[in-house]
Amino acid sequence: MPRSNRPRRNVSGARPGKWAADGPELDLERARAGIARRESAPDGDWMVRTMTARKAEKQYICPGCHTAILPGIAHLVVWADDHLFGDAAGLAERRHWHTNCWTSRTYRYR
Numbered sequence: 368m369p370r371s372n373r374p375r376r377n378v379s380g381a382r383p384g385k386w387a388a389d390g391p392e393l394d395l396e397r398a399r400a401g402i403a404r405r406e407s408a409p410d411g412d413w414m415v416r417t418m419t420a421r422k423a424e425k426q427y428i429c430p431g432c433h434t435a436i437l438p439g440i441a442h443l444v445v446w447a448d449d450h451l452f453g454d455a456a457g458l459a460e461r462r463h464w465h466t467n468c469w470t471s472r473t474y475r476y477r
Contacts (some may be wrong), residue, residue: 431468
């Protein structure tokens with residue numbers, strides 16, 4: 368019996384690989400950046416979110432070194448998780464830090 372050059376059909380009747388071409392490609396950098404993580408330190412509990420270089424569109428001043436974080440530079444967005452006036456107040460007082468400034472700030476407490 369001669370073989371057919373047609374691709375075999377699944378049980379659902381769809382051709383193999385059809386769904387892979389239709390869906391959008393997953394952007395792992397974007398998926399990882401949207402999740403805030405909780406960090407505990409001697410100065411309190413903090414929520415920390417990574418801001419990728421692609422998403423950094425404005426200029427900020429880092430509270431650690433008091434220099435500018437220019438657009439297109441990856442950095443961290445940090446806010447207090449245990450704010451006295453609640454979560455909304457902590458989020459409203461969020462600050463943008465250089466990654467190195469944020470990680471080295473804990474060495475002052477050791």
